[in-house]
Structures are given as structure tokens and as C-alpha cells.
Amino acid sequence: MTKLNWGVVSTGRIAALFCQDLAFSVNSHLYAVAARKQADADDFAKQYDAERAYQGYQTLFDDPDVDIVYIATPHNFHFQQTYDALMAGKHVLCEKPMTVTVDECQILTTLAKSKGLLLMEALWTYFLPAMKQAKTWLDGGRIGQLKHVKVDFGYPIPFTADGREYNPQLAGGCLLDMGIYPLAIADYFLKSDINHLYVQANVCETGVEDDVIIIGKSDDVMVSLATSFQCRLSNNAYLIGDKGYIVIPDAFRASECHLYHLDDLVDSFIDDRQSMGYHFEADEVCRLIEQGDIESKLVTHKHSLLFQSQLAKVKALI
Structure with missing residues (x-):
């Protein structure tokens, strides 16, 4: 199986943990990272051995060598960044919650399907x-x-x-x-x-x-x-x-x-893993893309929509 090139959006704590664990994924290669500031992207790329460091996210989305984008920014940015990545033709693994409303989630899942791209919410716990x-x-x-x-x-x-x-x-x-x-x-x-x-x-x-x-x-x-x-x-x-x-x-x-x-x-x-465990979801994403699948059977689009609905119901009762 060919290694897939990951582009990582964010240089925060979760992004760091994910990139640290990519070393345990035999099918993954940390290719690029993007941040709001070039210095942050440069430092992160050096620390985790990424080939490219970009200021701004659209430049990463437009890089033809990026196979899949991992989004680890705060929740309220997930929708637009996932939307932009999908529009650029990239597969997306987006941190949970994938959006902050049911409508946003529906838009993204519909867009991913229309473009034949994989979109999965990063529920790493499911793969442990x-x-x-x-x-x-x-x-x-x-x-x-x-x-x-x-x-x-x-x-x-x-x-x-x-x-x-x-x-x-x-x-x-x-x-x-x-x-x-x-x-x-x-x-x-x-x-x-x-x-x-x-x-x-x-x-x-x-x-x-x-x-x-x-x-x-x-x-x-x-x-x-x-x-x-x-x-x-x-x-x-x-x-x-x-x-x-x-x-x-x-x-x-x-x-x-x-x-x-x-x-x-x-x-x-x-288990006897040496990692945090994020590489299990990375392995699954790589496997799905290699097979031409655009949706995980374990973390389906239906699951993501359900979680948004549940969060909205709870929020309404607070």
C-alpha cells in the first residue's frame, strides 16, 4: 500500500499528539502543516519532520501532493475549513465535534458524497x-x-x-x-x-x-x-x-x-501499544481511501449527524 500524504491544519496540542502517533502508522506520511503564523508552522514542521510548512490553510488545501487533511482547530472553525478542503478535492479527517450544528454537518456530508471524497469525524476512541x-x-x-x-x-x-x-x-x-x-x-x-x-x-x-x-x-x-x-x-x-x-x-x-x-x-x-492510539484511526482512513470508500462503517455520517442532534437536545435543556 502506498503511503498517503497528510496535511495537518493547526499546530495545537491535539495536532501534536496526532502527528506524534502518525509515526506508528505504516501507511501515513506527515507531508505538510499549516498555521496562521509562518513561524508556528515552521517550528511544528521541524519538530515532527513535515516536508512543508504553510502560513494559511488554503495553501495547504491547494497543494496537489496533499492526499488527506486532518483538521484540529477549535470546533467553530471546523465547518469552513472542512468545506474548503473538500472543495479543493481533499479527503478530510476532522476532529470532533465535526461541526457545531446539525445543518453544518449535513452540508459537509452531502458535499463529501457529491465529490466522492472521504469525510470522517475523528472519533479515535472507536478504533482502540x-x-x-x-x-x-x-x-x-x-x-x-x-x-x-x-x-x-x-x-x-x-x-x-x-x-x-x-x-x-x-x-x-x-x-x-x-x-x-x-x-x-x-x-x-x-x-x-x-x-x-x-x-x-x-x-x-x-x-x-x-x-x-x-x-x-x-x-x-x-x-x-x-x-x-x-x-x-x-x-x-x-x-x-x-x-x-x-x-x-x-x-x-x-x-x-x-x-x-x-x-x-x-x-x-x-493492549501493548507504545502510542497514544491516534494512529489506529489514521490507519483506518488510509485503508478506506486505498479501497475507494468515502465513508467509514464504524464512524458513519449518520453517527456524526446523530451526535450533533444529541448535543443540540442537551444544549436546549441546559
Whole structure:
């Protein structure tokens, strides 16, 4: 398989983690990076051994040697940058949440299909071996009938009124920033949408939420989710059945999972990866492009639209 050339939009923390992990993807080559300032692009390219460094994103989109664009800017920029990359004929892997509204997501998925280009939301958690193992246990009946799904994700983010996380003009708030993880992880194991929502939230002085609890029901499965900028939550996922339960520590970056029958540990899985795990999604994208597929079967456009719909429903209840 020929290595694909990645063009990376942003030189922030997530972009750095992704580029660090591209070294573990045998089908990927970090070709170019773009930033608002040339100096930032130059420094990032030197650190991660990219061939090209561009000031401004359109120059990267127009580079004929870029096969796929990875977008890791703040959420509110995702729509326009993804749109511009698709219009330039590039495949796109866009960080979650892919957009900030259902309508924006629909426009992008429709555009990608019309141009025959791959567009995937970067739900790297879905591709981690421990997540796949937990699903294998669940689907194999190891915990019986699923009764409860509990997921939370939160880290303390010091409050600054003009900081990205707390700025409503930059789509701030913990729901979009971190809440996408509990919603997406729950959906990975559930068979239908979450309904009958009950939401409690704390809204800070800039008008965005910094702590959210979501309770709902998916068919006959009880769902409990939480996200926070105020404190570190357990960040675990629990799948609880009538015969046992599965715990996935630090589920957003899962490297292990454990199966219990009542109080007894009966099975465990621990992967031996040396990376954070972002290369698993990069490998999937490269495989799909090589096959001529324009949509992942694991993170479908339907999934992305569902997440936008769920986020909107929760937001309306805050």
C-alpha cells in the first residue's frame, strides 16, 4: 500500500499528539502543516519532520501532493475549513465535534458524497483495541442483557473569560469540548438513540456550561453521562448487565478493559501499544481511501449527524 500524504491544519496540542502517533502508522506520511503564523508552522514542521510548512490553510488545501487533511482547530472553525478542503478535492479527517450544528454537518456530508471524497469525524476512541474487546464481550453475552451504561469525561480547566474553552464565540463549554466523548462512547455500545433526557448543568459567568450531567434511556437501557471543566471525573465507562459488568478505565483513551461477574474479575484485556492510539484511526482512513470508500462503517455520517442532534437536545435543556 502506498503511503498517503497528510496535511495537518493547526499546530495545537491535539495536532501534536496526532502527528506524534502518525509515526506508528505504516501507511501515513506527515507531508505538510499549516498555521496562521509562518513561524508556528515552521517550528511544528521541524519538530515532527513535515516536508512543508504553510502560513494559511488554503495553501495547504491547494497543494496537489496533499492526499488527506486532518483538521484540529477549535470546533467553530471546523465547518469552513472542512468545506474548503473538500472543495479543493481533499479527503478530510476532522476532529470532533465535526461541526457545531446539525445543518453544518449535513452540508459537509452531502458535499463529501457529491465529490466522492472521504469525510470522517475523528472519533479515535472507536478504533482502540480495548474498546473493540469490550464490545466483543458485550455482543458475546458475557455480561448478559445490558441494563446500564455509565460514562463520564472531565478535567479541571482553569477559568479565563477569554480562554477558548469558556468563550461562547469560540463554541466554548464542556459539552462540545468533552461531552462528545460520553455521548459517542455510549452510542458505541447502545442499539438506539438516547431519549427521555434529563439534564442538570452549571453555567459559568461567560454563559457556557462547565459541568453537565445527562440521564436518559435507550430502549430499556438506563444511561448516565457526565462531563466537566470543574474537576477530573473518573473518566471510566461502565457497561452493566444482569450477569456482570465491564469497566473501561480512562475510556476516551482506553488501553484496557476488565470483565466482572458480580465481585469477581473473570477476564482482562490490556493492549501493548507504545502510542497514544491516534494512529489506529489514521490507519483506518488510509485503508478506506486505498479501497475507494468515502465513508467509514464504524464512524458513519449518520453517527456524526446523530451526535450533533444529541448535543443540540442537551444544549436546549441546559
